[in-house]
Amino acid sequence: MSDVVLRIADLNVTFTTDSGDVPAVRGIDLEVRRGRVVALVGESGSGKSVTSLSVLGLLPGTARVTGSVELADGDTLRDVVTTPEDQLVDLRGRVASMVFQEPMTALNPTMTLGDQVAEAVLNHERVPRAVARERAVELLRSVGIPEPERRAGQYPHELSGGQRQRVVIAIALACEPRLIVADEPTTALDVTVQAGILDLLRSLVAERETALLLVTHNMGVVADLADEVAVMSGGRIVEHGLVDQVLLEPAHAYTRALLDAVPEPPPASSTTASRRSSLSRPGSTGAEVSTGSTAGGDDAREVVLDLRGVSLDYRVQGRHVRAVERLDLTVRAGEMLGLVGESGSGKSTAGRACLGLLTPSEGEVLLLGTSVARARGRARRRLLADVGVVFQDPGGSLDPRRLVGESIAEPLAIHGRDGRRLTAAEKRARVRELLDAVRLPAGAERRYPHEFSGGQRQRIGLARALALRPRLLVADEPTSALDVSVQAEVLQVLRDLHAELGFGCLFISHDLGVVHELTDRVAVLRSGRLVESGATADVFSAPRELYTAELLASVPAPDPVAQRERREARLRLASGEDVAPAPGAAR
Numbered sequence: 001m002s003d004v005v006l007r008i009a010d011l012n013v014t015f016t017t018d019s020g021d022v023p024a025v026r027g028i029d030l031e032v033r034r035g036r037v038v039a040l041v042g043e044s045g046s047g048k049s050v051t052s053l054s055v056l057g058l059l060p061g062t063a064r065v066t067g068s069v070e071l072a073d074g075d076t077l078r079d080v081v082t083t084p085e086d087q088l089v090d091l092r093g094r095v096a097s098m099v100f101q102e103p104m105t106a107l108n109p110t111m112t113l114g115d116q117v118a119e120a121v122l123n124h125e126r127v128p129r130a131v132a133r134e135r136a137v138e139l140l141r142s143v144g145i146p147e148p149e150r151r152a153g154q155y156p157h158e159l160s161g162g163q164r165q166r167v168v169i170a171i172a173l174a175c176e177p178r179l180i181v182a183d184e185p186t187t188a189l190d191v192t193v194q195a196g197i198l199d200l201l202r203s204l205v206a207e208r209e210t211a212l213l214l215v216t217h218n219m220g221v222v223a224d225l226a227d228e229v230a231v232m233s234g235g236r237i238v239e240h241g242l243v244d245q246v247l248l249e250p251a252h253a254y255t256r257a258l259l260d261a262v263p264e265p266p267p268a269s270s271t272t273a274s275r276r277s278s279l280s281r282p283g284s285t286g287a288e289v290s291t292g293s294t295a296g297g298d299d300a301r302e303v304v305l306d307l308r309g310v311s312l313d314y315r316v317q318g319r320h321v322r323a324v325e326r327l328d329l330t331v332r333a334g335e336m337l338g339l340v341g342e343s344g345s346g347k348s349t350a351g352r353a354c355l356g357l358l359t360p361s362e363g364e365v366l367l368l369g370t371s372v373a374r375a376r377g378r379a380r381r382r383l384l385a386d387v388g389v390v391f392q393d394p395g396g397s398l399d400p401r402r403l404v405g406e407s408i409a410e411p412l413a414i415h416g417r418d419g420r421r422l423t424a425a426e427k428r429a430r431v432r433e434l435l436d437a438v439r440l441p442a443g444a445e446r447r448y449p450h451e452f453s454g455g456q457r458q459r460i461g462l463a464r465a466l467a468l469r470p471r472l473l474v475a476d477e478p479t480s481a482l483d484v485s486v487q488a489e490v491l492q493v494l495r496d497l498h499a500e501l502g503f504g505c506l507f508i509s510h511d512l513g514v515v516h517e518l519t520d521r522v523a524v525l526r527s528g529r530l531v532e533s534g535a536t537a538d539v540f541s542a543p544r545e546l547y548t549a550e551l552l553a554s555v556p557a558p559d560p561v562a563q564r565e566r567r568e569a570r571l572r573l574a575s576g577e578d579v580a581p582a583p584g585a586a587r
Contacts, residue, residue, distance in 0.1 A: 220556025405445025
């Protein structure tokens with residue numbers, strides 16, 4: 001029997017719209033074999049997600065499909081394009097299944113996790129519900145969910161993002177399909193959780209000989225997991241080959257451009273710590289790590305942001321939860337400080353405190369030497385006018401009912417400029433000046449946010465943040481949802497504006513490659529505590545803390561050979577092999 005699990009031949013997909021037909025996929029050919037990982041890569045709009053949806057017959061009614069998409073059902077190849085919908089329902093989950101990008105939208109918030117996994121079993125097998133529930137627990141255990149018996153009775157919101165993605169994978173595995181289609185399965189995850197999901201997918205392919213079609217724009221993920229790579233641009237496959245061949249010796253200019261846009265990953269060095277700190281492992285003991293100031297000792301530049309012993313609490317179900325513990329941070333004029341850590345480390349909470357959106361339970365936040373909590377009325381408004389903010393999701397932070405020019409001009413309308421109100425002509429001139437600074441075309445101010453791409457919307461958000469020429473910019477995950485080439489463009493705009501305007505910047509991110517490329521200094525948070533800080537080059541080349549070293553080793557590199565070495569380094573750190581013992585201690 002052939003080991004071909006998926007065969008796509010001359011696939012064309014065209015969408016019917018009010019303005020005419022829009023071709024999305026143009027005549028592609030692709031095969032995925034048992035036990036192999038084929039990565040489909042490209043920027044947004046390249047056609048990769050449309051191709052993945054075609055595999056399971058999930059395209060909307062506006063799509064017109066020609067060609068063939070054949071799935072191996074036993075010894076027979078069945079063409080999804082010509083198979084009736086009622087028969088496709090049987091193929092989905094049993095022959096091929098899908099892992100979506102966002103687990104919270106893929107999971108039902110009103111059903112327990114165990115019931116959702118069991119439902120996938122019951123959809124295709126005539127077994128008692130009790131048997132399906134037992135199998136659900138085993139599936140949760142197989143994908144690394146701790147305490148699966150207890151977790152089976154919980155709801156999606158009670159799990160972390162990485163655990164929810166593991167549940168989605170468990171559902172995909174419920175009926176032991178021969179093919180899994182994973183559409184951006186790690187995009188929203190931090191580097192350590194991403195590494196764990198990639199390890200899980202790798203082991204599933206190896207142990208079950210499952211075929212995996214991986215859809216992604218992350219070239220590091222491709223280098224870490226894929227056997228073959230197909231590069232898509234404009235709906236066509238422009239390059240296809242073994243992963244080492246395509247990533248190390250790309251033949252097509254588009255592939256080379258994608259690789260050139262990837263930020264250089266920080267080195268995956270072993271920790272130089274002489275001991276395991278109390279924060280290196282959950283539940284470990286030892287001396288508390290100091291949260292000393294990150295400010296340079298002799299730096300004479302003005303301090304634009306100063307967090308002094310800041311603690312921040314949330315109230316959850318009647319009890320206080322400490323999100324940030326005695327945090328000291330300093331940002332000076334003209335510098336970029338990267339604030340990094342896993343999801344839940346407290347970095348975004350700290351960012352909200354810097355914006356005056358949260359009041360510390362201990363310590364104080366000083367902007368330009370003034371306490372944010374003590375400022376009132378006009379004085380507070382004038383103080384916060386010196387702070388700009390760029391959010392993670394530009395689509396959610398821009399009012400869809402307002403023209404782009406109106407959104408950018410909003411800070412000018414609220415705060416004026418230099419203590420006076422601007423005329424309508426002055427506001428229009430400032431808006432055009434800002435749009436030009438972020439490299440958006442003339443006339444953009446008369447359009448709505450939905451008329452722009454994600455990268456363009458992020459540049460609109462940056463223009464609005466800089467409308468008042470702030471002395472501090474807080475950027476919270478500003479490029480996490482962008483393709484690598486678009487991300488490179490946004491970062492270059494930010495870099496140029498920073499050089500021109502000289503503002504201080506608190507850059508919050510879980511993308512250590514971007515932080516490595518962009519920032520002067522870095523502060524590493526874990527569980528609300530500052531565990532390490534210093535010059536970015538120093539911290540990333542010789543981390544003192546095991547936690548920092550594990551973060552660095554988890555960043556995937558787009559070079560397959562280098563990535564294999566990084567993965568081995570990460571596994572050694574996880575096992576404790578690369579941690580130096582305390583002086584005189586037995587190893």
